[in-house]
Amino acid sequence: MLRAVGRRLARAGAVVFGAATLAFAALQLLPGDPVAVMLGPATSASPQVREQIRVDFGFDEPVPVRYLHYLGDLVTGDLGRSYQLQQPVTTLIEEQLWPTVQLVAASVTLAVVIAVVSAVVTAGRRSALRAVVTLAELVALSTPQFWLGIVLLTVFSFRLNLFPVAGAQDLTALVLPAVTLALPVAGVLAQVLREGIETALEQPFVVAARARGRSRIGVRLRHAVRHAAAPLLTLTGWVTGSLLGGAVLVETVFGRPGLGSLLLQAVSSRDMPVVLGVVLLTATVVAVVFILVDLVQLALDPRLRTAAAL
């Protein structure tokens, strides 16, 4: 078991290392002079100032040396300084982290609740309700979040004045963004969960359990749900990424502060250290989620445990 954990940690480490290297490569690929990007087109800084910045940021060193410096900085938790905002990237991220965490946490909860209810209620039935729910899920997962957000804003904020139009001041401001972010994810999760339950219900062990006297409900709760959890869990990594990515759009639509807004601003002004900081953070979170999911799978399925106990 320890070896299984160790192997997964090593793999996650390799992914994070890869993301860091990719980020560094992206930085090197950036066309033009980073100092010019940093100063913007309108400045008339003297060559001395430019040279000073160059030395400060280490642009004068050869690439391999800078790469090692960069890796060393990363290990000590230093993501560099923003070109534009002249602040450490870690500070910027810390400032913007909380609203995004709130948004993602609320969305995850909402998505899982919606998915579980809609899947468990309709799985294995051939009713009109199932057809309607299936259609709703399909629409939900195909709807672009930026448009969904705009429609919700138009209806609930501008027309009905139920929720604030922008900002992140209180919980009411969280409702619409969380719903917007959650709906497409909920659509996918519900479909996968229903598929999982229905597949499990067709297995011979379900017949065997019912032949021992288990009720329909009992079979679902005692047998099928655990089997349906596996495909759902494998999606968790995707869900995390999808929510973090969707946050960029949702935060823009609702004018919320957060990592997404920070990232978008940085991309627009080509403030690479900030872009790379956010990207690296996301990759790390996703990699860690993958490990956790793997370990939960191991706990859930004894067959995987046997295979993993190598």
Next chain:
Amino acid sequence: MNGPVNGPLLVVDGLDVTFQVGGERVHAVRDVSFTLDRGECLAIVGESGSGKSVTARTLIGLTGGRSTVRARRLSFDGTDLTTLTEARWRAVRGRHIGLVLQDALVSLDPLRTVGAEVAEPLRVHRLAARDEVAGRVRDTLADVGVPDPARRARQYPHQLSGGLRQRALIASAVAAGPRLLLADEPTTALDVTVQAQVLDLLRRLRQEGLALLLISHDLAVVAGIADRIAVMYGGLIVEGGPAAQVLRDPRHPYTQALLAAVPTLRTRRSRLAVPVPRQPGAGPGGCPYAARCLLADERCRTELPPPAEADPGHSVLCWHPAPTPDQSDQSGPAGPSDQFGPAGPAGSAGPAGSAGAAGAAGAAVLTVAKPPPLAHVPTGSLPTANVPTAGARGEVLLDVDGLSKRFRGPGGAWQHAVDDVSFQLRAGETLGVVGESGSGKTTVARIVLGLLTPDAGTVRFAGAPWNGDGVLERDRRPHRRRIQAVQQDPLSSFDPRYTVERIVGEAVAGTHRRGGRRARRDRVAVLLDQVGLGANLLGRRPRDLSGGQRQRVAIARALAPEPALLVCDEPVSALDVSIQAQILDLLADLQRDLGVAMLFISHDLAVIHQVGDRLLVMRDGRVVESGELGRVFAQPAHPYTRELLAAVPRPAGSTTRAMAR
């Protein structure tokens, strides 16, 4: 459900089950009637789709939402099952009627411990206090012969061997002490030796008073345990009666064909399959077997025969039932001569089975031609001519020397799949390789096919290095056409996008380069004809073919490059017994006509006996015994070979049981 009621435990009268599939109504079970007494065993035998499993499911109320069940009478221990509500059904399931399904690996919940599954009926029916459950589970497991039950109860299904798993599944079905056990193909997924043990267990449970309804596709399996046998075809019970009678004097053509199709010692080198006439199928009101029946006439196709009694208690549903057998013809399909091993010579004993004392008769036994299985079907008994004898064999074609191959098993340790295996195969000869799962026989096949490189040892083919010892694929490739394969699952060996013509055509292409497309097409047609398929199948895709047709296409493809050696890996084990018989006949014919050598791998000794010249017995990656087929069957030297021989089920019913040990 309470108190003893006089009369049979289970009464089924006029059972009809229909399913709604798409817009169609499928009549799965038609007017099925039988009874079952306490402690009695009734076996329902039939091929897939015959309605046997549906019948069993009906008796436990689990036919599913799209089924309609009707019956004149369906009662268990005096309780009318037709009127049970779902809640009342739940009280019956597991508590009074238990169900055992085929494959325990999927019939036990893989995410729950064995103990939790065995405890389930106790918990559901509240038969044991919380703190007693563990003890009851241990007792039940011990009772079905699971050693170290406390430890096994804590394990998961995949951690148990196939035999233990099946025992655990049976334990979960009998834990609550039902009086009737429905066993649907309970031994089908098991190795023969394990199958014999599980059958022993079922036999014992029955002796302890459990009534047993055994569902099987295999007459031989039920022969040793059933009191009565019902043969189902097309949803109907076409023949039913005391087991010994049905096996000895089958009256229905279908039962006769089924019995004839079971390869036994007696049938060696003779035809197994009853020829299937090309004729129209039955109309809606006719006998469902009419399409395949040699005796079918116009009446059969339009009118269902009424049930008739051939003998007291022996019913048959046929317009042309076989007459009572001539007393002089004692060597009918259930004669005692189909004994493996040192049991006795053929045809010399009556049903009493006294022949066992006659001792080993050696190879002489093997050449006895099969007596006509159907007195009135002359084509059933064509003995195959020109059986190559031991002396007439050609030079060494395949020389396998000291093969070893290891794999990393579950758990990480290296395991020998094949360990120092050597053998030779001569041109035109058939070498049978028999072994149970994990014996390494498939790995040997793959090495011989050049699909796997051995860790040690060499394979020489036609005098030249073929595999092992650094032979390169580049050097082997030009000669690959001379060794061809027939696999267990032909469907997966066909490109799903290809038609039959392209599948076989691809194999023809290299050999018949000249002559262009036209010649290739003709050659494909010839090959298909050789394997008994019409040119009308040329445009079909494999998944639109039946299992038997697929295997024929696979054989046609394997023959296309005119190989010297055919490697057949379990070529018939996925087929129904009657189709299996046809394919075995075909392979025998082809070998006789084309002189191709065969490496024939099977878990089934009876099948190998049918086609083999020599035999290799493998166990745990090693060859434990090898030799002339007749010698090995008559005088098995290794204890494992003897065990395998003893475990082979025989269709001879009570006769065999009397003689078995």
Next chain:
Amino acid sequence: MTDIDTETDIETGTGIDTGTGIDTGAGIDTVVTGGARRPGPRGLSVPRPGVVVAAAVLALAAFVAVAPGLLTDGAPTDIDPGQALVGPGAGHWFGTDQLGRDVFTRVVYGARTSLLLGLAAIGLAVTGGVVLGLATVLGGRGAERILTWLTDVLLALPPILLALLVVAVLGAGTTNTVIAIAIALVPVYGRLVRTEAMVVLRSGYVEAAVGLGLRRGVVIARHVLPNALGPVLVLATVGFGTALMYASALSFLGLGSSPPNSEWGLMLAEGRDFLQTAWWTGVFPGAAITGTVIAVTVVGRYAQARFAGRVDWRASR
């Protein structure tokens, strides 16, 4: 080609070589099981009328993209300041925007740009995925390790973030949007191609082809590629909707198409500022995106289900 699946044929005593599955065949041999139903992705299935409607929507979108002039007289860039922000009505079905441009005309003309962006991106992504996936499978052990690791890294980044990263490096613009989305989706298809190709490489028919002495290149071209590609292309139909959505998203964020182009995402971004007073400027272009994506998803899912039913070698192996 010799040792294609050394890892798969361990005789573990749990199945492979038991030779059992009795009922796997087609049953009664004289009966042809032509319509044998195979399990498709049931939970993902779509009712048939929905498929027809979706196909009609797609056909309409394609028609509009090819010949926008047939549906509307005006040009998408016709400015009429006197008619700014007029609500939907007989004169302007979808109303007008802040410059008095007809929203309906702009939505119609936007179809071509939006669909082309999505099509180009998914085409590039699938092509890249096929190259990456095949290279992973066929490239030997070293290449496999490196490419698998690279795919892992890229898959750890949400596509939209990966696309943003690429745009940050390359700069904004239509072409760069396409490249960014393609790069963001390449790992998805690379992984998919790899999985499919592995399944095919281990299949019985590849083994049979090897057994006929066919050269490695022939086997790959004749059997591996077509069979591995089928499911990938089917999934790519759904992927077209995703790519379309990402392209509009980048335009919406101001990183893709730029004014005065009429592209749905861009129009949505422009309309956002007038939501409070003129909802139609944002809602109609958004509805166009959503409608197209839903239609693509429905048709794609249907194709997936049909495909799974037609050739289900997964079930047969």
